[in-house]
Amino acid sequence: MQQHVALDVAGHGHSSADHAGGHHWEVSWAPMAISFGTMFLVPLTFVFALVYKMPLVAILCAGIGTPLVLAGIARWVHEGATQPSAISNVSPVGVGVFIIGEIFIFLGLFASYWMMRLSAGDAWPPPGTPHIGTTLPIIMTFILVGSSITYHKAEELYEHGDKKGFLTWVVISMVLGAAFLGCTIYEYSHLIHQNFTPATNQFSAAFYSLTGFHGSHVIVGLACFLFVIIGALRGGLHKMFVKVAGIYWHFVDVVWFFVASQVYFW
Numbered sequence: 001m002q003q004h005v006a007l008d009v010a011g012h013g014h015s016s017a018d019h020a021g022g023h024h025w026e027v028s029w030a031p032m033a034i035s036f037g038t039m040f041l042v043p044l045t046f047v048f049a050l051v052y053k054m055p056l057v058a059i060l061c062a063g064i065g066t067p068l069v070l071a072g073i074a075r076w077v078h079e080g081a082t083q084p085s086a087i088s089n090v091s092p093v094g095v096g097v098f099i100i101g102e103i104f105i106f107l108g109l110f111a112s113y114w115m116m117r118l119s120a121g122d123a124w125p126p127p128g129t130p131h132i133g134t135t136l137p138i139i140m141t142f143i144l145v146g147s148s149i150t151y152h153k154a155e156e157l158y159e160h161g162d163k164k165g166f167l168t169w170v171v172i173s174m175v176l177g178a179a180f181l182g183c184t185i186y187e188y189s190h191l192i193h194q195n196f197t198p199a200t201n202q203f204s205a206a207f208y209s210l211t212g213f214h215g216s217h218v219i220v221g222l223a224c225f226l227f228v229i230i231g232a233l234r235g236g237l238h239k240m241f242v243k244v245a246g247i248y249w250h251f252v253d254v255v256w257f258f259v260a261s262q263v264y265f266w
Contacts, residue, residue, distance in 0.1 A: 030076035037068025073223070080244070081227045082236040091240045092247065099251050102217075106255060109213060113206040113262060126201040130194045137264045140183045141256065147176035148253045151225075155246050158239070167232055173249070174225040177218055184215050207263055214259050217252045224248065 040061045049058035080091070117124060154169035188208075198208040224245040231237035 028076065028079055030072045030079065033068045033072030033075070035072075037065045037070075037072060039065070041065025041069055074227075077224060077227045078230075080238070081224075081231040081241040082234070082238055084238055084240075091244045095244045095247050099248070102251070102255075106213070106258070109206075109210055110258065110262065113210065116202045116206060117266065120202075125203040128196070128200045129203050130191065130196050132191070132207075132264065134264050136183060136187055137260045140180050141260060143176050143180045143183070144253050144256050147173045147180070148250050150176065151246055151249055155242060158242055163232060167229060170225055170228055170232075174222055174229070177222050177225065177249075181215060181218050181222070184211060184218075210259050210263055214252070214255060217255070221245070221249045221252050 042065070044061040045058045045065065048054045048061060120126065150169050151173040154166050154173060157165040157169060196204055198205050224241075228237065228242060228245055231241070
């Protein structure tokens with residue numbers, strides 16, 4: 001029997017079998033955009049820049065890959081924030097698997113740092129490392145913990161149907177997250193002016209890798225908050241996205257304790 005497919009406002013195809021309880025197909029161009037964008041942005045850019053010594057081609061590849069990746073991520077996050085899941089309650093499981101993968105990546109970075117730190121003994125930090133204070137990371141810790149508390153408050157208000165209060169606390173969480181990121185940028189600027197760059201020594205490579213990788217997760221979390229706000233204002237926010245965004249942000253918060261304790265206090 002021929003099935004007639006209609007296109008809804010979100011751009012998803014639905015067949016007559018869907019309404020009869022059949023399978024529902026989720027269609028999205030976001031994964032393809034991210035895949036091709038990553039191909040241009042990472043391997044091709046570095047190959048042309050470092051292997052073939054063709055900087056103009058490398059810049060072209062980066063120029064193609066960057067908007068593709070950003071557009072794909074933006075679309076994917078928007079879909080997650082505004083559209084119901086094809087399989088109910090799969091999102092918490094998915095973000096759990098994602099976080100496990102992220103934990104292993106962080107463990108790889110930590111293991112590299114531990115090997116360098118333990119093998120150096122008393123000669124740590126190595127020559128060329130300026131004094132890095134602990135006051136700023138303590139302030140950053142309080143900021144990040146505060147952002148988790150405020151987002152938890154936002155989730156509670158969302159469950160009670162208080163849209164205005166929910167948006168207020170999400171904005172506060174976003175401001176705190178941006179403040180944390182601003183502290184990171186300030187510290188980087190201060191250290192680079194002291195000629196402490198990722199290429200200075202082993203500690204600088206580990207320092208910028210760990211704090212920078214964590215900072216990239218903060219950026220992703222802020223993007224999630226932005227789409228939460230946009231979805232709520234448009235009236236199409238999916239409650240599971242609110243929950244998953246919170247799980248991810250709390251994970252970023254917890255990881256910071258490990259990053260700060262190893263990089264600044266050991």
